[in-house]
Amino acid sequence: MNTSQPNNPKPGLVKNLLVLAVIGLLAALTLTGVHQLTEQRIVDETQRRALASLQQVLPPEAYNNALIDDYFTARIAGLSGAATIYRARFDGTPVAILADVVTDQGYSGDIRLLIAVDVSGQVRSVRILDHRETPGLGDKIERERSEWITQFAKRSLGDPPRAAWESDQRQGAFDTLSSATITSSAVIRAIRDVLVWYQNEQDEIYALRSEAGDGQIEAKDGRE
Amino acid sequence: MTHNHPTIWRNGLWDNNPGVVQLLGLCPLLAVTNSAINGIGLGLATLLVLVLSNLAVSATRRWLQPEIRIPIFVLIIASLVTVVDLLMQAWLAELSQTLGIFIPLIVTNCTILARAEAFASRQPMARSLSDGLAQGLGFALVLIALGAGRELLGQGTLMADAHLLLGDWAQSLELRLMPADWGLLLAVLPPGAFIGLGLLVALHQRIQRSQQPMNENPADGSSQAIDAT
Amino acid sequence: MQLTLSGPPHFPPINTVGGIMRQVLFALIPALVAHCWFFGWGILFQLALAVGFALAFEAVMLRLRGKPLQPFISDYSAVVTAVLFALCVPPLAPWWISLTGMLFAIVIAKHLYGGLGSNLFNPTMVGLAAVIIAFPIDLSQWLAPRSLSPGLPGLAETLRAILTGQLPASLNWDTLSQATPLDALRTGVAENRMVTEIRANPIFGDFGGRGWEWIANFYLLGGLYLIWRRVISWHVPVAVLATTIIVSTPMWLLGPDVNPSPLQHIFSGALVIAAFFIATDPVSGCSTLRGKLVFGAGVALLTLAIRRFGGYPDGVAFAVLLMNMLAPLIDRLTTPRAYGHPR
Structure with a gap:
């Protein structure tokens, strides 16, 4: 093989250090260059994705404020951890809230949902952001896998009455995914809890100061 | 050992394929291959890193003493993976999101270190380029075969979500070969990856044996000592 | 190669593969009859389908591997695989369940690994x-x-359900089907109801699930017959059942509201059939006596853990497969010392 193998270790050491330094420097330069090149695009992409995930439940034409920056955190009875509430407004008039909440009542672990509630207290749309339910059973809560999650649109606490916000396997008003009663029920109750919270707090929700810049978004990821 | 270009290609693509013979880089191989496009995405990213690292190692090989060889390899590979990761985050954001942690984890794919150590550090650049391409393509082909097979069995489609990699025009590439309801859920779940890879390895051995019944000599012993991740 | 021998008692000399398999089939007959009584005709069709697919795959694979069809096809091993499978799937499961199950059982698990x-x-x-x-x-x-059903589906309805995968219009799942006792328990505990309260549900019988407990009793009977005929040894079943009792009893005593009783555990799901008919498989299980005890204990522990924490209601199948992987290691660690040899 053509690797040179000098017998004298002393000059080898210096040479080795030099080679290490040069290659390290080259690597650092390359990385700095690529970082400069991509930094802005990556930030933009991250923003775009966060917004796109919110826009699953609220079309972009429905609001014109900076949705991503108009939020606060709240504790909602029945749900685990702190929920992030985004507020959509059109020319300053409240349109809807988008609640990013987590329920721990799923069949295997937490389910994270995004729930849009109109000013009137009506559900606009619901999507599942994250879950670990059994494939083929509980994962039908995802919009990509079934229509089930769309049944909540335009429903509110009066329609059906609060007590009937349950799966029909438990004498409630909503369809149940077959063989996934626990999962279905967890989602239905999470929506109900958000609606109840909204009803109790609606006078203050749109008046609260936004927490943008407080670093709450990071804190949210760390919760259980 | 002869290292002419045809042998190098034959080794990478078949005789000493990283996926089904050396069984290297199994973690990403099993984790992301639930669709053909994921397989292609990770396959190309790995190929790119492998080719560049082989070239870089081969180009610097005359200055690399045994004492600093491994740190240098790690430095080179880690930098290249970071570069690929950043580029994908910037220009292939959706795909990068789907592949997730497995792009940064290319750095732990033993194939790359194995080729740097066993081949590129001893061979001139042209052959190292050849070797990187051959091994990378061999790995990518296994990823694609496994991804396509699982996607077909599990969802009845091929090349679904191709626009994540190729841009919007590629949405028409999606091919539906059977109704989604017929899909075998098992195929797209993790057990399907293990069973699928097992079947691919078995198939490879079956063909290998029927071709050269008495040839006991493994094709390229140089990199077989390095264990799978 | 190192040969591993168990101490006595050894198998009595009647044992050809076919002989053992026939004994196993005899031992399953009482449970089969009970299954038929409690859950209707479905099991008979499941049995026919599974055996048919199993023999077909067996024949194809023997042909592909260049082996003679005789004696392998008539050694009943594929039949036993199929019968045990049929007993574990729901009676109205559509035909492709059997097809897929037998494909994985006979083609992948058996022949791709080199046959029986x-x-x-x-x-x-x-x-x-x-x-x-x-x-x-x-x-x-x-x-x-x-006893809980408004009327089990008749012969023709059962056949149609299995062939089309859809229930005839006259029937619907909501009235016919019932969560299995294990499912009901898991669901109930998840919403903070007490076990005693959940057990008021009529699907629960005296100690396990209604119907299920009787089928389990007949598996037990069949299993005891096999032990008496020395087709299986007592080690694995005893280890499975004893471990289940030892582990679940303290949990039940400490928290009777959230943990099912040991009897509940044993008499619902597939634990008993696994203890006597599946974990005792001489090929995929352990062969040393101490190994068999470890193997059985492992199956029971994993089953309990999966029932409690897993994503699927009954974990017996997964538990047995996981222990199958450990079996060679367990055998190696428990090989008895040969007389005169140092360890």
Whole structure:
């Protein structure tokens, strides 16, 4: 093989250090260059994705404020951890809230949902952001896998009455995914809890100061 | 050992394929291959890193003493993976999101270190380029075969979500070969990856044996000592 | 090569593969009759389908591997695999459940690993695990047992349901089906109801699930027959049942509201059939006596853990497969010292 193998270790050491330094420097330069090149695009992409995930439940034409920056955190009875509430407004008039909440009542672990509630207290749309339910059973809560999650649109606490916000396997008003009663029920109750919270707090929700810049978004990821 | 270009290609693509013979880089191989496009995405990213690292190692090989060889390899590979990761985050954001942690984890794919150590550090650049391409393509082909097979069995489609990699025009590439309801859920779940890879390895051995019944000599012993991740 | 020998008692000399398998089939007859009584005709069709697919795959694979059809096809091993599988799937499961299950059991678990005697995993459990993961909904739709059902589906309706995968218009799942006792328990505990309260549900019988407990009793009977005929040794079943009792009793005593009783554990789901008929598989299980005890204990522990924490209601299939992987290691660590040899 053509690797040179000098017998004298002393000059080898210096040479080795030099080679290490040069290659390290080259690597650092390359990385700095690529970082400069991509930094802005990556930030933009991250923003775009966060917004796109919110826009699953609220079309972009429905609001014109900076949705991503108009939020606060709240504790909602029945749900685990702190929920992030985004507020959509059109020319300053409240349109809807988008609640990013987590329920721990799923069949295997937490389910994270995004729930849009109109000013009137009506559900606009619901999507599942994250879950670990059994494939083929509980994962039908995802919009990509079934229509089930769309049944909540335009429903509110009066329609059906609060007590009937349950799966029909438990004498409630909503369809149940077959063989996934626990999962279905967890989602239905999470929506109900958000609606109840909204009803109790609606006078203050749109008046609260936004927490943008407080670093709450990071804190949210760390919760259980 | 002869290292002419045809042998190098034959080794990478078949005789000493990283996926089904050396069984290297199994973690990403099993984790992301639930669709053909994921397989292609990770396959190309790995190929790119492998080719560049082989070239870089081969180009610097005359200055690399045994004492600093491994740190240098790690430095080179880690930098290249970071570069690929950043580029994908910037220009292939959706795909990068789907592949997730497995792009940064290319750095732990033993194939790359194995080729740097066993081949590129001893061979001139042209052959190292050849070797990187051959091994990378061999790995990518296994990823694609496994991804396509699982996607077909599990969802009845091929090349679904191709626009994540190729841009919007590629949405028409999606091919539906059977109704989604017929899909075998098992195929797209993790057990399907293990069973699928097992079947691919078995198939490879079956063909290998029927071709050269008495040839006991493994094709390229140089990199077989390095264990799978 | 190192040969591993168990101490006495050795198998009595009647044992050809076919002989053992026939004994196993005899031992399953009482449970089969009970199954038929509680859950209707479905099991008979499941049996016919599974045996048919199993023999067909067996024949194809023997041909592909260049082996003679005789004596392998008539050694009943494929039949036993199929019968055990049929007993574990819901009676109205559509035909493709059997097809998929037998494909994985006979083709992949048995023949791709080298045929009977070389299979690392128990074929029945591979087939069952495959269909549990692939068709979770079909696998969770059990009929309500006879005494609770408004009327089990008739012969023709059963056949139609199995062939088309859809219930005839006259029937519907909501009235026919019932969560299995294990499912009901898990669901109930998840919403903070007490076990005693959950057990008021009529699907629960005296100690297990209604109907289920009787079938389990007949498995027990069949298993005891096999032990008496020395087809299986007592070690594995005893280890499975004893471990289940030892582990679940303290939990039940400490928290009777959230933990099911040991009897509940044993008499629901597939624990008893696994203890006597599946974990005792001489090929994929352990062969040393101490190894068998460890193997059985492992199956029971994993089953309890999966029932409590897993994503699927009954974990027996997964537990057996996981222990199958450990079996060679357990055998190696428990090989008795040969007389005169140092360790």
